[in-house]
Amino acid sequence: MQERRKFKKRFCKYCETKVDYIDFKDVAQFKFSLSERFKIMPRRLTGNCKKHQELVTIAIKRARQTALIPYIVDRKNVVENPFEIIK
Ligand SMILES: [Zn+2]
Numbered sequence: 239m240q241e242r243r244k245f246k247k248r249f250c251k252y253c254e255t256k257v258d259y260i261d262f263k264d265v266a267q268f269k270f271s272l273s274e275r276f277k278i279m280p281r282r283l284t285g286n287c288k289k290h291q292e293l294v295t296i297a298i299k300r301a302r303q304t305a306l307i308p309y310i311v312d313r314k315n316v317v318e319n320p321f322e323i324i325k
Contacts, residue, residue: 248285252293260293262300265307272298275311 251270252260260267271279271286271294278298281291301307 250285250287250290252290253287257290260290260297262297262304263306265301268294268297268301272307276307276309 257267271284271291273279278295281288284291286294298307302309
């Protein structure tokens with residue numbers, strides 16, 4: 239049985255684009271690392287390297303505190319693409 243994977247290739251998206259700093263105000267930069275319920279995706283799913291996963295985690299936590307992204311999403315509010323709300 240083949241597992242259905244959300245992410246096909248396992249490579250760090252941030253290493254590929256040579257990002258060395260992730261700004262917490264730039265939601266588009268770390269939206270790959272958020273699930274549809276705004277949870278931080280684990281590294282084994284996104285394929286991020288350790289360095290960038292740590293940067294992403296810090297950025298997401300800061301973005302939550304500054305109310306750029308929600309902490310939790312109610313079951314009713316789950317939509318197909320949550321990033322449409324942010325824009
Ligand atoms: Zn990386």
